Amino acid sequence: MKTTQVLVRYGELSTKGRNRNSFIGRLRDNIRQTFSDLENLHIKSERDRMFITAADEKDMEQVINRLPNVFGIQSFSPVTESGLSIEEMKNTAMSIVGKMDTAGKTFKVSVKRANKNFPHEKPEIMHEVGSHVLRNFPELSVQMKKPDIELKVEIREKAAYMMAEVIQGAAGLPVGAGGKALLMLSGGIDSPVAGYHMLKRGVRLELIHFFSPPFTNDRAKEKVFDLAEKLSQFGSSIKLHVIPFTKLQQEVHKQVPDNMTMTSTRRMMMRIADEVLKETNSKAIITGESLGQVASQTLESLQAINAVTTTPILRPLIALDKLDIIGTAQKIDTYDISIRPYEDCCTIFTPANPKTKPKLDKVEYYENFVSFDEMIQEAVDQREIIQFPRVKENTFEDLL
Template identity: 80%
Template sequence: MKTNQILVRYGELSTKGKNRSSFIGRLRDNVRQTFSDLDQIHIKAERDRMFITSDDEQELAQVIERLPYVFGIQSFSPVTACELDIEAMKKTAEAVIAKIEDTDKSFKVSVKRPFKEFPHEKPEIMKELSSHVLRVFPDLKVQMKDPEIDLKVEVRKEAVYMMAEVIQGAGGLPVGAGGKALLMLSGGLDSPVAGYHMLKRGVRLELIHFFSPPFTNDRAKEKVFDLAERLSQFGSSVKLHIIPFTKLQQEVHKQVPDNITMTSTRRMMMRVADLVLAETNCRAIITGESLGQVASQTLESMQAINAVTNTPVLRPLIATDKLEIIDIAQQIETYDISIRPFEDCCTIFTPANPKTKPKLEKVEYYENFVSFDELIEEAVAEREVIQFPRPKVNQFEDLL
């Protein structure tokens, strides 16, 4: 008896037509990258399912732990193999069901027998296995239609394969299948959740963060690094662009009345993002804005901010309330990082009474007193670019 394989079921990929192979290839590459640190992993992608195999039990446990975060997978099941012997099959069926926490459920045995030389017919196999399992797990109830537990048995020439546990995947599309976009990552709750939603739709991310030392410190930057690291765990690496934003932010506060500095600051961010986007082949800008949440997220504010760019601006959280965002942040494990008490550049210069309905012509009037072009180009040229996930450092390396 040996559990050394995982069967992966595609979700939305299964609805694709002639281009299905490109989606499957993308998923295969993402899975391979996710487990690039595991030496014994073998991946075989077929039209309707994928198989991940490893003879190392610890590696297989790592696969089961990480696979739920890879987009493009509907569900997966560990597969246990045993020899072609009815007694061995009974023990294997018992072991497979034992891994399911709650056995007070409906149950059936499904059998495929492509190896016709096996001496037991399908009805006999079903009877022998179900009788044995019911003796060991008396809480199970036989139900032939839509049972909660379906013990699938496949008799092949080389071995018998069984599975019953179904682990839910992340769903969605493989990251990269939907192109690439630039996420404005602030360090708060909203933008990582927005990034997560776009990853789920197959969009590969590049990240941009605006850093304003000495008003923001290295702990605020490290917080953003940790968020970027977390976003890189969903099947694709990401690059983070750290923009030195102090000069631009100070110039805005010199030239623009206090109550519209928030609008003008975000317009400068969009202009910077446009230049980075052009260099990275991204096709859209993503923000974590939710309608009406703060002064800069009213329709009037967003209209004034959008006016500086022709790039599509995607706002996946636009109709999501804060409690929903918090729930998702907790699910994807960004919440505890986001609530660390280190301010970003969006909060340090927040005016006491920001305009919720800024007039575009008024914002443009004050911005025209000075040319921001040189400062924008300088900020882009001096940015720091970091790849995530970061290489793991051996803390004892210096001692070797």
């Protein structure tokens, strides 16, 4: 017996009408991207399900480990190939059920006899396989409707294919199905979580980070690189745009009163993001702002920040509690990266008493003393662009 195939069940895709094939095609492409390092991976998509076949069980282990990160999948099941004799099917059933939690669970066997020349009828297969499992796992009880464990057997021409384990997928929509948007990635806890939520709604991400050396160091930038790497593991490659922000940020602090610099700085970030958005053909800006969490995230502050752009600004965390955000960060494995003690340009320059209700006309008044247009364009032109996931370079030891 061997397990080299998984059956993938679509989630929200099943509700799509005429666009269904487009969504399924997008999911198939994202799966290929996720497993680009595995050779001879075969993907067959059908209307309501998809089959992924690996070259061997080692590759299949990688598929099972990584597939839960691919959006657009409701659940999937490893499929084990068995010989066509009743005894081989019994042994395969024992192997499959033996890996599952059976204490106090209900059980049934269902059979699909696609090979009509197979000498045994469905009731006989169900009885022989089911009774063998029940004898060896007496803690199981039979339940024909909605059992905890349903062992499915499909009889084909050359083999029987059996499965019972159901592994939950990431759900949502395939990345790219919802267009592309630009995520402002700070290095903190919130913005990677905001990116995760938008990926789940099928939005492909470009990332933008504002870097202010020497006030922020390379370790702070490496932290952002690691966050970008994590976000690229959800079925799509990602580009990160690193903006040199020192000159512009210092000019803001010269011209704008200290208690308004946070608002003005965020407005400059939005203006730069707007320019990068045009070049990347993105349709919106995403932020990790949560209402009332800090001074720049009051309604008055957000209104003043929004006024600098007509681009849609998406804030998926706007009504979430901080503990909920932290919970998601831990779930997607970004929390430990985000709490590394390397500050970004926003925290370094945070004023002692920032305005929580800044007046837009006053902010604009102080910004008008300087033309920021040239500095904004210079920052955009001098940005660094990095592709994720990063390709691991072979070292000399790797080649030995």
